[in-house]
Amino acid sequence: MNPFEAVQLPRVINAAGKMTYLGSSAVRSEVASVMSAASQSYVDMAALKQAIQLRVAELTGAEAACITSCAAAGIIVSIAAVLTGTDLDKVEALPEIKGGKREVILQKGHAVSFGANLTQMIRMTGATAKEIGTVNGVKPYHLEGAITESTAAIVYVVSHHAVSNEMLSLPEVVAIASKHHIPVIVDAAAEVDLKLYLAQGAALAVYSGHKAIGGPTSGLIIGRQDLIDACQLQEKGYARAMKIGKENIMGFYTAIAYYLKEDPQEMADRLKEIVEKLQADIRGCGLTGISTKIAWDATRxxxxxxxxxxxNAVMTAKQLIGRLEQNNPSIRTRNHSADAGIIQFDPRELKIEETRIIAQVMQRIWEG
Structure with a gap:
């Protein structure tokens, strides 16, 4: 069934992964059921948030948690929190910053765009984004030299968008930051490990609720109790414009509860089965000028x-991508390496019965 047919949009076969531009995750039926029930009911929203945030903190082992509308909102709320603390006057004053700490440091290779510029998320709060080093090298002295009395926080990005080679590692950043009592905020939007970054010394870690966790559009901040208290207080300021509804809060909570029960090896094996089936289906078409290889993500x-x-391929990677997208059903792929002639197929949102459809469409395009 294609629910978007009513507005004349084609069905999409998602081989791109949990991408925001495709709606990220198709939630499991249990999540959809809870969301449907919540959307048709009433609840004290403050009590709901408090109850869910306490339970999510317990599930993740964090001191405290704050639910947001998405990971981008989580970044803004986290930055706002380090600027204001729990001073409501400062919360209401943003983007005017009442206090001396107004700079947020990040490595040059971490100044990414995830569909919007991370540095803009920082600047929306009134803070200044201070980039250090170069895109192909950051050394400890760059960070040491950038820290002043105006430094409010350091943002560390874990993402396929970010440069990883020759950047300071999170433990290196934390070691320097801790000497100056500066909180480190980790942008881990699409990452799978909900404990690693706090264990490595981050003060706050920000996740998307609709990527690895598999929930509806939502976000999660976990970390230090005092900073989470400040995050939650941002609802009296910036976060009011980024509020999340009761149905998405309940959907997120249901999704994360299931997510944390999953066996990582079973999940990896299931994904590998889909990828191997797709590889066999494509190879079975005997397409000339194409080879295939299974590769694992660098951090997940x-x-x-x-x-x-x-x-000797009959078209370029970008041409094939365009033809696949124009098909009905529209087939979407992961295209970060298209300039190098590589198209990637991500299995996380791909159904095993769709692999044959992809192969058949490719054969028709290739031979047509």
Missing amino acids: PIPRLQLIMEE
Whole structure:
């Protein structure tokens, strides 16, 4: 069934992964059921948030938690929190900053765009984004030299968007920050481990609720109690414009409860089965000028099929991507390496019965 047919939009086969531009995750039926019931009911919203945030903190092992409308909102709320603390006058004054701490440091290779610029998320609070080092190298002295009495926080990005080579590691950043009593905020929007970054010394870690966790559009901040208290207080200021509804709060909570029960190895094995099936289906078409390879994500247990365009390919990677997208059903792929002639197929939102459809469409395009 295609629920978007009513507005004349084609069905999408999602081989791109948990991408915001495609709606991120298709929630499990249990999550959808809870959301439907919540959307048709009433609740004291303050009490709901308090109850869910306490339970999520327990589930993740964090001191405290704050639910947001998305990870981008979580970044803004986290930055606002370090600028204001729990002073309501400062919360209401933003983007005018009442106090001397107004600079947020990040490594040059971490100044990414995830569909919007991370530095803009920082500047929305009134803070100044101070980038250090170069895109191909940051050394400890760069961070040491950037820290002043005006430093409010350091943002550390864990993402395929970010440069990882020759950047300071999170433990290195934390070691320097802790000497100056500066909180480190980790942007871990699409990451899978909900405990790692706090364990490595981050003060706050920000996640998307609708990517690895598999919930509806939502976000999560976990970390130090005092900073989470300040995050929650931002509802009296910036976070009011980013509020999350009762149905998404309940959907997020249901999704994270299921997510934390999953066996990571079973999940990896299931994804590998889908990728191997897709590889076999494509190879079975006998397409000339194409080779395939299974490659694992650098930081997450995600196997992906790489479609590699060879010299005798009948079209470029970008041309094939365009043809796949124009098809009905529209087939969406992961295209970060398209300039290098590589198309990736991500299995996380792909149904195993869709692999044959992808192969058939590719064969029709290739031979057409």
